[in-house]
Amino acid sequence: MSVVDAAASVFCREGYAGANIDLIAAEAGVSRQTVYNHHGDKEKLFVAVVRDLTERCNAGIFATIASFPDQPTDLEADLVAFAVRMNRNCICNRDGRFLRKLIQAEGERYPELFAEWREQGPGRTWSALAARFARLAFAGHLSIGDPDVAARQFLALVNAELQITFMLGGMPTEEEVLRSATNGVRTFLSAFARKKSPAGKQAALVHA
Amino acid sequence: MSVVDAAASVFCREGYAGANIDLIAAEAGVSRQTVYNHHGDKEKLFVAVVRDLTERCNAGIFATIASFPDQPTDLEADLVAFAVRMNRNCICNRDGRFLRKLIQAEGERYPELFAEWREQGPGRTWSALAARFARLAFAGHLSIGDPDVAARQFLALVNAELQITFMLGGMPTEEEVLRSATNGVRTFLSAFARKKSPAGKQAALVHA
DNA sequence: ACAAATTTAGACAGGCTTGTCCAATTCGTC
DNA sequence: GACGAATTGGACAAGCCTGTCTAAATTTGT
Numbered sequence: 026m027s028v029v030d031a032a033a034s035v036f037c038r039e040g041y042a043g044a045n046i047d048l049i050a051a052e053a054g055v056s057r058q059t060v061y062n063h064h065g066d067k068e069k070l071f072v073a074v075v076r077d078l079t080e081r082c083n084a085g086i087f088a089t090i091a092s093f094p095d096q097p098t099d100l101e102a103d104l105v106a107f108a109v110r111m112n113r114n115c116i117c118n119r120d121g122r123f124l125r126k127l128i129q130a131e132g133e134r135y136p137e138l139f140a141e142w143r144e145q146g147p148g149r150t151w152s153a154l155a156a157r158f159a160r161l162a163f164a165g166h167l168s169i170g171d172p173d174v175a176a177r178q179f180l181a182l183v184n185a186e187l188q189i190t191f192m193l194g195g196m197p198t199e200e201e202v203l204r205s206a207t208n209g210v211r212t213f214l215s216a217f218a219r220k221k222s223p224a225g226k227q228a229a230l231v232h233a
Numbered sequence: 234m235s236v237v238d239a240a241a242s243v244f245c246r247e248g249y250a251g252a253n254i255d256l257i258a259a260e261a262g263v264s265r266q267t268v269y270n271h272h273g274d275k276e277k278l279f280v281a282v283v284r285d286l287t288e289r290c291n292a293g294i295f296a297t298i299a300s301f302p303d304q305p306t307d308l309e310a311d312l313v314a315f316a317v318r319m320n321r322n323c324i325c326n327r328d329g330r331f332l333r334k335l336i337q338a339e340g341e342r343y344p345e346l347f348a349e350w351r352e353q354g355p356g357r358t359w360s361a362l363a364a365r366f367a368r369l370a371f372a373g374h375l376s377i378g379d380p381d382v383a384a385r386q387f388l389a390l391v392n393a394e395l396q397i398t399f400m401l402g403g404m405p406t407e408e409e410v411l412r413s414a415t416n417g418v419r420t421f422l423s424a425f426a427r428k429k430s431p432a433g434k435q436a437a438l439v440h441a
Numbered sequence: 442a443c444a445a446a447t448t449t450a451g452a453c454a455g456g457c458t459t460g461t462c463c464a465a466t467t468c469g470t471c
Numbered sequence: 472g473a474c475g476a477a478t479t480g481g482a483c484a485a486g487c488c489t490g491t492c493t494a495a496a497t498t499t500g501t
Contacts, residue, residue: 040338042251045458056479061460125400130248130338132401139401147397174394174416181393185385189355192333193340193347208382216423253488264449269490448497458487467478 028053028060033074037123037194041071041131071131072138078124079142085115086150093157100166101214108183108206116184117196126194151176167217175217182209236261236268241282245331245402249279249339279339280346286332287350294323294358301365308374309422316391316414324392325404334402359384376427383425390417 031053035044046067050057064070089110094103115121132139155172158179162169169175186205190197197205239261243252254275258265272278297319302311323329332350340347363380366387370377377383394413398405405413
């Protein structure tokens with residue numbers, strides 16, 4: 026296990042102040058001196074950890090968004106599968122949980138570092154996801170007012186049942202993820218499904 | 234400011250390991266010795282802080298749930314107002330933010346303490362809220378499958394736009410709270426509004 | 442006003458952590 | 472095998488924090 030990975034684990038478990046370099050070195054399987062040789066001091070190591078996590082998480086999120094169902098065959102099933110991928114690969118995995126916890130615990134101490142994360146992460150992520158939903162709406166699969174709102178609400182809904190588990194840093198089971206995604210997508214589609222009224226076409230136009 | 238309040242503030246800002254008793258004493262305006270006289274040691278003080286926050290937050294949440302619109306005159310407006318109250322009095326206020334942060338940061342270190350919170354807080358909260366939604370559905374104002382799911386999704390939706398602010402420990406503005414609640418309730422009602430046979434009416438509701 | 446209880450400031454020991462230094466050892470590469 | 476680079480273990484000083492102790496000052500109750 027690399028030094029940065031071990032440091033991520035210890036920083037998350039113990040908090041910045043509670044993390045000690047000896048423990049990180051032991052967990053990484055190297056001597057303390059090597060940690061100092063590679064990363065200078067504790068603060069630099071912490072910054073390296075956050076940058077590393079941010080980068081990997083963003084990569085994962087964009088890779089997953091690339092698998093968004095632009096031409097759905099079964100809209101509900103496709104969106105559920107997408108939500109499950111999102112959760113599994115970006116939100117529930119090691120990097121996602123660690124990054125979230127570090128942001129929550131130490132975000133206020135390193136404003137510029139986390140501002141950077143915020144711009145490159147959620148900022149661009151939500152835009153990208155909103156664009157995909159807008160496309161679905163344009164293609165007539167959904168009836169959406171504001172795509173940005175819809176994207177945020179989609180994420181909120183498919184994670185609605187996992188809040189408590191996240192709060193305590195736990196890892197939800199595959200079954201919990203699936204159930205939360207299924208319930209969330211179902212409600213999302215109830216709200217945003219294309220209107221099937223005689224005036225459906227009109228309604229769709231109004232929202233465009 | 235009482236010792237426990239000052240301790241809550243410092244524990245949240247610095248983390249358990251990073252919090253030092255001198256700082257807590259100074260912030261509370263008492264001597265360090267007094268802190269030790271009252272609370273024994275750091276760990277006991279921490280437990281007292283969490284219990285205090287848990288108790289006050291639960292009281293606030295149940296008081297707010299008691300104001301749920303059981304006989305709504307304007308369902309959307311009433312639910313938005315309820316959601317705003319919930320956010321302002323329970324989730325965004327000092328106690329709510331502090332408790333959330335302590336749970337996220339130290340939850341794994343004190344499993345029994347936070348299990349206690351979980352049972353008395355979210356467990357009963359969600360049930361109580363679900364019961365209110367079930368009642369609205371029974372009275373014909375909503376069309377709900379599983380009230381527990383609906384309650385969790387309601388909370389997720391009305392907070393959808395505040396996630397980032399929460400993540401960094403910030404306090405959303407009144408306007409942000411209102412907008413998030415409005416958008417969330419609108420989507421919630423789109424999904425759970427009572428089904429009317431003429432589909433035209435539904436379409437009209439969506440953008441009202 | 443007086444006595445008891447509480448609070449205070451400061452000193453203090455003990456322990457832990459950071460970050461440095463260094464000699465010995467191991468590793469990679471030719 | 473040999474040589475330079477990296478790694479190791481351990482010692483080390485300096486600083487910080489916890490928790491205790493004490494004697495003085497302050498508050499409280501009567």
